[in-house]
Amino acid sequence: MPETTLRAERLGKRFGGLRAVADVSIEIKRGEIHAVIGPNGAGKSTLINLLSGELIASSGEIKLGEADITTLAPDKRARAGIGRAFQKTTIFPRFTVHENVRLAAQARSRAPLKMFGGAFADPEVQRRTMEAIGKAGLAGREAIVANVLSHGEQRQLEIAMVLATSPSIILLDEPLAGMGQAEARSIIALIASLREHHAVLIVEHDMDAVFELADRLTVMQDGQVIASGLPQDVRLHPAVRAAYLGNHGDAA
Amino acid sequence: MTKERASPIRTTVLPALILAVALALPFLVPQYYVQFASKVLILGVLAMALNLVVGQGGLVSLCHAAFFGLAGYVLALLSPKYDPASLLLTLPAAVIAAGAVALVIGALALRTRGVYFIMVTLAFGEMLFYLFHDADFAGGSDGAFINAKPELVIAGVRLLDLDKPLVFYFVVLAVTIGAVGLLTMLVRSPFGHALAAARDNERRARALGFPIFRIRLIAFTLSGALAGLAGYFAAIQFGFVAPQMLGWHQSAVALVMVLIGGLSTVTGPLIGALVLLGLEEVLKATFEQWKLIEGIIVIAIVLLLPNGVRQLWPMAVGEADPKPARDDKVAPSPARAPETGHA
Numbered sequence: 370m371p372e373t374t375l376r377a378e379r380l381g382k383r384f385g386g387l388r389a390v391a392d393v394s395i396e397i398k399r400g401e402i403h404a405v406i407g408p409n410g411a412g413k414s415t416l417i418n419l420l421s422g423e424l425i426a427s428s429g430e431i432k433l434g435e436a437d438i439t440t441l442a443p444d445k446r447a448r449a450g451i452g453r454a455f456q457k458t459t460i461f462p463r464f465t466v467h468e469n470v471r472l473a474a475q476a477r478s479r480a481p482l483k484m485f486g487g488a489f490a491d492p493e494v495q496r497r498t499m500e501a502i503g504k505a506g507l508a509g510r511e512a513i514v515a516n517v518l519s520h521g522e523q524r525q526l527e528i529a530m531v532l533a534t535s536p537s538i539i540l541l542d543e544p545l546a547g548m549g550q551a552e553a554r555s556i557i558a559l560i561a562s563l564r565e566h567h568a569v570l571i572v573e574h575d576m577d578a579v580f581e582l583a584d585r586l587t588v589m590q591d592g593q594v595i596a597s598g599l600p601q602d603v604r605l606h607p608a609v610r611a612a613y614l615g616n617h618g619d620a621a
Numbered sequence: 622m623t624k625e626r627a628s629p630i631r632t633t634v635l636p637a638l639i640l641a642v643a644l645a646l647p648f649l650v651p652q653y654y655v656q657f658a659s660k661v662l663i664l665g666v667l668a669m670a671l672n673l674v675v676g677q678g679g680l681v682s683l684c685h686a687a688f689f690g691l692a693g694y695v696l697a698l699l700s701p702k703y704d705p706a707s708l709l710l711t712l713p714a715a716v717i718a719a720g721a722v723a724l725v726i727g728a729l730a731l732r733t734r735g736v737y738f739i740m741v742t743l744a745f746g747e748m749l750f751y752l753f754h755d756a757d758f759a760g761g762s763d764g765a766f767i768n769a770k771p772e773l774v775i776a777g778v779r780l781l782d783l784d785k786p787l788v789f790y791f792v793v794l795a796v797t798i799g800a801v802g803l804l805t806m807l808v809r810s811p812f813g814h815a816l817a818a819a820r821d822n823e824r825r826a827r828a829l830g831f832p833i834f835r836i837r838l839i840a841f842t843l844s845g846a847l848a849g850l851a852g853y854f855a856a857i858q859f860g861f862v863a864p865q866m867l868g869w870h871q872s873a874v875a876l877v878m879v880l881i882g883g884l885s886t887v888t889g890p891l892i893g894a895l896v897l898l899g900l901e902e903v904l905k906a907t908f909e910q911w912k913l914i915e916g917i918i919v920i921a922i923v924l925l926l927p928n929g930v931r932q933l934w935p936m937a938v939g940e941a942d943p944k945p946a947r948d949d950k951v952a953p954s955p956a957r958a959p960e961t962g963h964a
């Protein structure tokens with residue numbers, strides 16, 4: 370069983386004089402959806418980038434289980450079980466839906482860089498590809514080239530790719546952004562179902578979705594954590610209401 | 622670029638026809654054209670090798686002539702002054718030397734991206750050019766002769782006489798077929814798909830767990846070794862090696878062949894070599910200012926046929942979609958540059 374706890378201690382990232390992330394400690398566990406919210410520029414994406422290896426922390430440490438992965442390259446973190454979706458959809462635009470997801474499944478197969486035999490030969494890769502496409506709601510769309518999909522479908526495709534790598538930790542940066550109502554509903558249901566086998570971190574601006582999904586909630590502002598805990602407690606936190614949730618907490 | 626349109630004419634009839642012509646050719650045309658055909662095949666192998674990194678990898682290299690020329694020099698340096706060298710010894714030595722140098726250059730150059738990668742490969746290519754240009758051991762700027770062509774001797778029997786243009790042609794044809802087979806296998810394999818994925822979106826490929834640097838380095842090394850294979854036979858054909866063989870001009874010629882033939886298929890660059898060299902033959906015989914005219918025609922081809930002269934084929938036979946080989950139901954919109962924005 371792959372290790373399923375990702376823990377960051379006092380993580381920091383500077384861009385020149387800007388402290389994009391400062392002293393952030395966070396834990397993501399299997400069986401839990403951990404939502405991170407905060408205003409624009411709060412440092413949420415930077416935090417995800419630090420956890421996935423896209424950026425290397427200026428200070429602090431990151432542990433996957435017992436292993437220190439603070440400075441590990443992103444591809445190695447992916448192979449260690451961390452899968453992520455980006456805030457700006459990041460797919461292979463000229464490949465079909467099937468090829469996109471198959472590449473993801475291939476990346477974590479037994480021989481990802483085999484030099485002979487067609488890329489479609491491995492039945493296990495094929496099985497995981499179709500399973501991920503189905504889960505993400507793209508069944509029937511396999512043969513379509515990714516860059517002609519709707520924006521929402523491209524988001525779904527990226528999630529399918531993340532799933533096809535069979536990660537133990539899943540990091541999602543605003544997965545619902547730009548999605549229509551119906552698409553968003555099915556993705557929310559999908560994310561909820563991930564809880565069972567994965568540890569999930571989700572950054573999202575849609576508060577209804579956040580409160581529907583989150584088992585834990587962390588609020589960031591100016592690179593710092595201003596509140597963290599169970600959603601019902603965090604929403605009552607005065608600093609949070611003032612800083613971010615506004616009247617949303619009262620209305621809900 | 623990973624799949625061919627599965628029309629039977631294109632997948633079986635056409636290749637069989639081309640092969641038949643290639644096999645019959647030496648018996649139909651004067652010897653001069655047999656030598657010309659050998660030259661086309663050799664430079665075609667160089668261009669196809671280059672296209673593994675350019676087309677499949679998205680890495681524009683301007684130092685492939687260095688691998689090509691280096692292999693030629695290895696043969697020249699290993700050849701005894703008047704006796705033939707052993708093919709079984711010099712061929713692997715030349716290919717391995719080219720691959721090893723590609724490995725070293727790739728390991729340094731692949732740390733850069735885009736235009737910087739082009740510049741760094743150019744610089745390394747020029748370094749090798751000047752190494753051989755200024756070195757006395759290899760004849761300096763005059764180059765070196767290969768007085769006797771290497772021979773293949775097994776159990777005391779001389780199997781190939783590469784002095785005979787006909788024999789040489791068939792050997793080069795076999796090498797070309799082997800190169801096409803090898804490259805097709807690579808491009809269709811999981812490795813080839815991973816290489817293309819890194820080209821289309823490096824960030825995504827890395828986030829999936831693909832070791833991008835290693836994948837590109839392997840491709841660059843294989844491509845360099847294959848360019849060396851072509852260079853080895855080029856040196857045999859001309860019986861002579863000179864620093865120009867390693868220079869950026871030769872690299873640029875190979876790149877032009879790739880562009881003329883199209884990036885999206887394995888054999889496109891081979892057709893590009895045929896078109897470019899054929900064009901040269903015709904123009905040279907007709908015009909004094911042939912280089913100028915050649916340049917204009919090349920520019921026209923590259924601008925009007927962004928997917929290479931292969932694009933003419935579906936137009937000629939009246940297939941609906943002149944886009945390059947893809948069997949998708951929906952035509953992809955024009956290729957986009959790789960993603961660069963930050964998340």
Ligand SMILES: Nc1ncnc2c1ncn2[C@@H]1O[C@H](COP(=O)(O)OP(=O)(O)OP(=O)(O)O)[C@@H](O)[C@H]1O
Nearest residue numbers: 384389407408409410411412413414415416456963
């Ligand atoms: N690569 C970078 N170089 C310099 N500054 C950066 C970089 N990436 C992010 N920043 C800055 O760091 C701060 C945090 O950015 P980040 O993208 O993490 O915010 P966010 O919480 O994800 O915001 P949003 O909700 O708009 O996505 C911002 O001020 C941003 O401008």
Ligand SMILES: [Mg+2]
Nearest residue numbers: 413414415456
């Ligand atoms: Mg963000």
